[in-house]
Amino acid sequence: xxxxxxxxxxxxxxxxxxxxxxxxxxxxxxxxxxxxxxxxxxxxxxxxxxxxxxxxxxxxxxxxxxxxxxxxxxxxxxxxxxxxxxxxxxxxxxxxxxxxxxxxxxxxxxxxxxxxxxxxxxxxxxxxxxxxxxxxxxxxxxxxxxxxxxxxxxxxxxxxxxxxxxxxxxxxx
Numbered sequence: 001x002x003x004x005x006x007x008x009x010x011x012x013x014x015x016x017x018x019x020x021x022x023x024x025x026x027x028x029x030x031x032x033x034x035x036x037x038x039x040x041x042x043x044x045x046x047x048x049x050x051x052x053x054x055x056x057x058x059x060x061x062x063x064x065x066x067x068x069x070x071x072x073x074x075x076x077x078x079x080x081x082x083x084x085x086x087x088x089x090x091x092x093x094x095x096x097x098x099x100x101x102x103x104x105x106x107x108x109x110x111x112x113x114x115x116x117x118x119x120x121x122x123x124x125x126x127x128x129x130x131x132x133x134x135x136x137x138x139x140x141x142x143x144x145x146x147x148x149x150x151x152x153x154x155x156x157x158x159x160x161x162x163x164x165x166x167x168x169x170x171x172x173x
Contacts, residue, residue, distance in 0.1 A: 013053050017169055020049040024165060028158040031151055039069040039154055042161045049165050057168050065161050072154045077101060079153075080146030084121050087142025088135055096124020097143050117143055 027042025046065055050057050080101070081094035097120050104116015121143040125136035167173045 016048065016052045020045040020052075020165060021162075023048065024158070024162040028155065028162060031154040031158050039072055039158055039161075042158045043069050046161050046165060049168075055168055057165070061164050065157070065164075068157045068160075072150070072157055075153060076147075076150040079150040080117060080121075080143040083142040083146030083149065084139045085142070087138045087145070089121065089125060089139030089142055090128045092124040092128035093121045093136070093139040093143075094124070096120035096122070096127075099124075114147065117147065 023041050023045030026036055027039055027045060030036030030038035030041055043065065046057075046062060049055055050059075050062055077098055081097045084093045084097050085091075097117050100116040100118070100120015100123070101113050102116070103120070104113040106112070107116060109115065118140050121140045122136050125139045126133070129135065164173065
């Protein structure tokens with residue numbers, strides 16, 4: 001049996017590929033901009049590419065990227081709390097980091113989650129020792145460094161997803 005591709009099927013595949021690439025790029029941008037859901041958009045692009053086209057992308061890639069995305073979500077909360085401790089922060093600062101991030105997500109200000117995280121660390125450290133503002137500032141610096149690490153991890157995962165899909169589209173992998 002001879003299988004032929006009509007021009008409409010080819011156009012549909014091209015549109016789906018473009019949509020996937022747009023979602024993957026928006027996902028990468030979303031690792032920096034909190035208004036976009038980041039790696040969730042990238043995973044959507046990957047899944048649409050896998051199941052919306054006749055791509056021969058291995059399921060191993062899909063599962064690895066799903067696990068890395070889940071790890072990224074957890075690490076974005078854990079890493080700032082741990083680096084806060086590394087920079088002299090106490091458990092109070094770490095707890096403040098997590099609470100501040102969660103509260104900050106709901107603040108109607110730009111970068112509310114980030115402001116909330118830093119404020120949470122600072123306030124948590126001051127609640128622990130109201131006399132040592134320098135320690136609270138060092139702990140906040142640790143939270144910032146942790147945020148950079150977590151964002152960097154998410155960025156690398158997003159770029160890797162984009163490259164895997166792009167290389168698969170170009171039949172490189």
